[in-house]
Amino acid sequence: MEIVRFLDIAATSAAVTATSGRKAKIELLAAALRRLDPGEIVAGAAYLAGELRQRQTGVGWAALRDRPPPAADPTLTVAAVDEAIAELSTVAGTGSQSRRKQLLGALFSAATEPEQTLLTGLFSGELRQGAQAGLLAEAVASAAGVPSTVVRRALLLSGDLKLVAAAALTGGAPALAQIQLRVGTPLSPMLAGSAPDVAAALLATGTPAVVDAKLDGIRIQVHRSGNEVAIFTRSLDDITSRLPEVAEAVRSLPLREAILDGEAMLTDDAGRPRPFQETSSRTATRNTPTTRRTPARPDPATPSAAPAAGPTTGSAATSGVPVVDPVALGGGPAEGSAVAPAAPGAVPAVNPASEPAAPETAPADSPATGSSAPGGLPAPTPAVSGGAASSGLAASGGGIRPFFFDLLHLDGVDLLDEPGRARWAALGGVVPESLIVGRTEVETGEEAAAAFAAALAAGQEGVVIKAPDAPYDVGRRGSAWVKVKPRHTLDLVVLAVERGSGRRKGRLSNLHLGARDPRTGEFVMLGKTFKGLTDELLRWQTERFQQLAVSDDGWVVRVRPEQVVEIAFDGVQTSTRYPGGVALRFARVLRYRDDKPAAEADTIDAVQALNAAHPPPPT
Template sequence: MRFLDLAATSAAVSATTGRRAKVELLAGALRALDPSEVAVGSGYLAGELRQRQTGVGWASLRDLPPPAAEPTLTVTAVDAAVDGIAAVHGPGSQARRRQLLTALLGAATADEQRFLVDLFRGELRQGAQAGLLADAIARAAEVPVAAVRRALLLVGDLRAVAVAARTGGAAALAGFGLRVGRPLAPMLASSAPSVDAALAVTGVPAVVDVKLDGIRIQVHRSGDDVAVFTRSLDEITARVPEVVAAVRALPVRELVLDGEAIGLDAAGRPLPFPQTSSRAARRSPGRATVPAGPDPTDPAATDPAATDPAATDPAATDPADLAVQAATDPADPAVLTPYFFDLLHLDGDDLIDLPGRQRWTRLAEVVDGSLLVGRVEVDDPGQAGAAFAAALDAGQEGVVVKSPDAPYDAGRRGSAWVKVKPRHTLDLVVLAVEWGSGRRQGWLSNLHLGARDPRTGDFVMLGKTFKGLTDEVLRWQTERFLGLAVERGDWVVRVRPEQVVEVAFDGVLASSRYPGGVALRFARVLRYRDDKSAAEADTIDTVRALHAGRSAG
């Protein structure tokens, strides 16, 4: 397939507002791809290069060679060229990479150059989000869209799903399942302004979980191999050895857990989120070096002398006990304590389709109660309110009200889990930043905040704020946003819409100043959310619903 045809499809999708029309355009391009091109081509339509690290930076794309007069590039040829660029390493690599990049761009027409630059920069925003592409894959392959979406959630790889749908149809998609060691998109919670409103959504009886203000973790174990992933499916195993140790100590051979890792002070109360996140971020990369304890399922474990050091040395402690102690001892300033609230797989059995009550029963059978998130079953708003108050008294963020009959809906934000916090919060995207004045002279200070428009893929500005920013945060965000800058003015720096920030606010007001017709009242920064992508930011629909009094964030 000509690369120009994909570039034209991307431009057409960007210029189209209707969802159905976008899907038809994308499906047509997917059908036209040769089977050998589907993996690469579907990724390009999603705005992704197969080679995630190419070494091509922003500066390399500022001065482009003259475009080619006639199109000659194919999808396969572009992929091979990007492969060559990504493979360049060692002395002289910068010059060689630039040479290869110039050759590729020089062989591209003007339209192809624009498409390539957007792909390299990672800022292709023509509205072809994963949901649209899932629909397009289903349309192109003539398979149920539900099958595509489920496979996409379990695999987390749009290219692999597109290939399976095109080459094997529904049967190939059904072959995708939860695989230990490969993360899947976590189930998400919607929001409600109160526990009463949450219960109106989930129904009763319901389960109320304490909502920890930590790092979402998904932990996979197979034998002694343990892998820890974040909410955004990045692996952080080497950064959380205490989590690895705690999970290795469990009496199982294989499992997948969902939970949170959080820092605690000497009194066992949660530390502020920035301290928790900085602990995970500052760990050195590499392989975790936590010694493995005995495997309780191994027949050799029946011999105490072979598995328990205390059997031969009275002063020794069982490695499993040491592991749990290391994971839960807050005295070490670098320790993050894991707490788990769901079990997705256990010793060969996938549990995600089981009701929550069954998953949680099996969770309690294999994980010690000290490592479980606080949970209580309630039958009425009074009990739920008491659980909410207790969570806040303990210094926690709030609660999550859950339906005990719901399956684990990977990657979805539905009505089965509903979070309740004591304040309005939204996850928004920074669109621009203003230079500060006075004490903040020389720093980027005032943030322009935008909500995602799910229909166009663009962002709608809701207002500005410089509240809640410490000197440390100002220094960090100045460096961060200069790195994301697409236009530098004397007053305003416009940035690529990538950085998500959580803001608290007192309410939503009608506004004729901003294009969305609404603005936030007294917005203030709570924290930056590096664990969320711009595609996961809250939508303008959510903000408008808040203004109408229908729901909360």
């Protein structure tokens, strides 16, 4: 097999960018994958996916601005580029900045213009060529001659498309079959769809259904093997060192091996949730390293082992993660119904922190640890939310606490393909109720609405309604889980617009949003969003804001504060980034209000009043 030039990857990337058809994109990617030497597959697949194999390189935008002239002739290979970037990623200590600049300059000097373009996109993380993971997974299947369903399953279990590509292209379906759920290797979590209200959610899930409180925390996946515990985020980053309370809670559970799915949330002394930004600041500290787990490709000749959980030395690079101050952090509209008063008898949003700790021995109607139901599953507990086994934990007081809602593996038994009822019963057999998300089973829309109202009254952000017979659909967002949240809206004024990139290149995209200050008549910026914009809206607002432009620095177009836009958002939080001291969470555009003058836009006082429900803790 011939050595693949880096120019060939750059040419494929450019061709994929210029191609609109899904099938044509897949064919281009598959052809490039087939040409890769076995030793180049991991790096080559990463480049085709628009990313680097090395997670952190220390190369920022400033370093990319001063590029040397491109080379006239192509000399770089995929392997040579990977080796150069690997060396860059290990530079540290005294003189590292100078050394990194030297290495980067040498790499770019050897790159032709198309190769420099690709390298810039890879280092910046802004290579938008339309080769999403789904397309590349299809291309891997085509190149390896294996069913795409087998590739997707392996991808969802491993979370690493590069390594799935290497397994498929070197070992085919047998190698992919060796990629199984492993304790210690995070897998892509099941995701929830959205519905505007509980009635619409129940249409998707059917009845009976289970209603879980939707906590305003961070998604965690916790792996335990013996006394080793590893905690991963939704994006599969290892944050074990940041959550010692969670690790200790899981160590105290009466089990040997488990993979638990849930949320970590900061609570006050009464057990009520603190604002999301306080949880995020405790779990996403600038100076605390994060490790992304990248599982090694299993050897097709050996059976799959289950390594102990916990960080593996040298398994991945580390990086500092900034404090989260989300303004528009993604996700489509998740509209909800108006908040109703709490219904009598509705379940609490979280099993209260004031509940007594679980007894040292399981209650008489709970199974002993390790007992099994037919089919190898742990024996069920009587209720959906389950009885609790001993944890030895005090269930009172504040701090970061885990609240689990699913169990994917228990003591050697995989539960992914089991119905929710079985997984949740097993969860209730080994986790005390104080560490399980508030949950109730409903038969009617009225019962679901009562649970929704109770969750909101307890300070949670909504509910997730679940079909109890559905398996755990790794990495998928379908109709088996549907979230419902209340929708807030504000009429704000556009202060500036940023030029788009990728498929939005040539359009004005990211909106700077302002609320009216009734004392001065000026507008106070609250944040930005590019969510909710259809192609039609992008065309319209590009023309509109060019008409209102007062300055243009090539990136940000400042406009006369005249255009009102209706914005939906999930909440308001304190922020030092913006002059009003507040920012919107998950903001997205609903519609433009040509019927409303800027003088009638919502005020900064109204926004700050929304934030008053969760004041910052006293200093």
